Amino acid sequence: MKTTERVLNALQRVKELLSLISDWTKQPKEEDLLTxxxxxxxxxxxxxxxxxxxxxxxxxxxxxxxxxxxxxxIVQYDELKKKIYDLEK
Structure with missing residues (x-):
C-alpha cells in the first residue's frame, strides 16, 4: 500500500467514526408519547x-x-428515602 492510500483509508475510518459518534450522541428529536x-x-x-x-x-x-x-x-424515613432513590435512578 502506498502512503496516499493509507492516508485515504485512515481519513475514511475517521469520517465513519465521527459519524457514528454524532449519531450516538444525538438526542432524539421527538420523544414518543409513552416515554x-x-x-x-x-x-x-x-x-x-x-x-x-x-x-x-x-x-x-x-x-x-x-x-x-x-x-x-427512622424506619418510615428510610423507606421513603429508598423509594425516592430507586425512582431517581
Missing amino acids: KEFREKKLKMIEDLYKQLGELNDRYMFNHNSEFATKEY
Whole structure:
C-alpha cells in the first residue's frame, strides 16, 4: 500500500467514526408519547414522596412524644428515602 492510500483509508475510518459518534450522541428529536408520560408520572411520584417525607418530618418534630417513637420515624424515613432513590435512578 502506498502512503496516499493509507492516508485515504485512515481519513475514511475517521469520517465513519465521527459519524457514528454524532449519531450516538444525538438526542432524539421527538420523544414518543409513552416515554414522555412515563417520565412525567415518575417525576410526580418523586414529588409526592418528597411531600410525604416533609409531612413525616413535621409530624416527628412537633408530635414525636405522643404520636410515634424515634425508631418508627427512622424506619418510615428510610423507606421513603429508598423509594425516592430507586425512582431517581
